[in-house]
Amino acid sequence: MVGVLARQTFACVLNTFAGRKYLWIKEISVWQKYLVVRQRFAAPMPLASSRSVRIAYPNQSEIVMRLRTLLAPLLLTAITALGIDTVDACTRLVYQGPKGTIITARSMDWNEDMGTNLWILPAGMERNGEVGPNSLKWTSRFGSVIATGYDSASTDGMNEKGLVANLLWLAESEYGVWDQKKAGLAISAWVQYVLDSYATVDEAVKDLSKENFTIVTAGVPGRASLATLHLAISDATGDNAIFEYIGGKLVIHHNRSYQVMTNSPLQIWPRDNRAGIVPPC
DSSP, X not given: OOSOOOSOEEEEEOOTTTTOOOOOOOSOSTTGGGTOEESOOSSOOOOSSSSOEEEOOXXXXXXXXXXXXXHHHXXXXXXXXXXXXXXXXXXXXXXXXXXXXXXXXXXXXXXXXXXXXXXXXXXXXXXXXXSSTXXXXXXXXXXXXXXXXXXXXXXXXXXXXXXXXXXXXXXXXXXXXXXXXXXXXXXXXXXXXXHHXXXXXXXXXXXXXXXXXXXXXXXXXXXXXXXXXXXXXXXXXXXXXXXXXXXXXEEEEEOTTOOEEOSSSOOOOOSOOTTOOOOOO
8 A cells, every 4th residue: 555644543443342353453553552553654654566465463452452441432432422321233433533633443243253354455456346247347546454354345444545434234224126227336345445436535425426336235144134234434534424225225424423323223313413413323
């Protein structure tokens, strides 16, 4: 990945409360003690080649301790704001701090180990939507660091411009029937397409709202059910957007105040949120 990452922090939260294992990146940032990927680097982070690079596991117990120290206050704030006693679902939140500090974090409350790995993916990769004929085709504009689910889908990640994308479960999702009139994009590649293609939330919203492709869902590994997911993105300025497919139609919520997203129910918070209240998800 080439380029200087902007001011934001990307941290996928280990599910420390349930004690489940989740893969974390080694210390590569100025916040080394807290094992997060900081989006302000003193120099570019080059790849030795144009191939994808898999990142190894750090020490598990150290990760749990340091992530609890860093992220517990953020999660507590979200829980308090939502007025709930327990958190029993995946949660993604964005902290907007002083001096332009932006931190995006998420928990992965899945009921089994998804065999998550972290990968560094370079710019310039030729890709397709992986749904057969008439798959969407593109070339990655930006390098990214991503976390996988079952090593078959990009579930979370950050690109070199500071754009972060997170996929969370949403049982109400309906993507519609793909008639192949538009190009198709596998739901497993949704996050990767966004990270490959856009530098900011605003850029992503303007382009994705054109609906130039259709999301094509598939079965969850080891399960009979289809994947039903919604997408949250944030950028280095603290801007946020949430993308949901309801009744086969794309619904976009774009506002800096969309700092928290979990699973059901649907995202119905008013777009005109002048009070700056954290929206329920």
